[in-house]
Amino acid sequence: MAERRLIGYQVKRLDQLIEATFGRAIDTAGMSRREWQTLNTLVGDSGADLVDALRPFWETTDDSVAVITGALIERGWIVRDGHRYAVTAEGHAAHERARQAVAAIRHRLATGxxxxxxxxxxxxxxxxxxxxxxxxxxxxxxxxxxxxxxxx
Structure with missing residues (x-):
């Protein structure tokens, strides 16, 4: 019989595995986890308030979001249009590479x-x-x- 562990252990271990596994997959796709979360948010809603939209993923501030969006702009994956961001063709291609890696991990996570x-x-x-x-x-x-x- 499998050893029974307390829920705190299981939740913490699952979180560690999710962070590490998704981190490696996203890195293989050529971006950081924070860049993925930001790009994925913008692909879904270019008018999103990024600080609010990204808060569930990390402790966001205007400055932390500016660092990530600045990196995405430098890569040519997004452009700023006033107070909004737009994802470029290169950004959509990068997003699709990462999305495929994420989909494979999500499938693996839910197997069985x-x-x-x-x-x-x-x-x-x-x-x-x-x-x-x-x-x-x-x-x-x-x-x-x-x-x-x-x-x-």
């Missing part, structure tokens, strides 16, 4: 996991995150129950 199982895992993790994000430092509120979640 059904769509329903994947949905349950991500929903459960989202609930756990919300439970802890909303908890005060002392006097934790009761966690939402499965019945309460399913009645929404």
């Amino acid at each position: 996991v059904s769509d329903d199982e994947f949905a349950v895992v991500t929903a459960t993790l989202a609930t756990m995150i919300a439970n802890l994000e909303s908890a005060p430092v002392c006097g934790y509120p009761a966690a939402r129950t499965r019945a309460a979640r399913s009645s929404r």
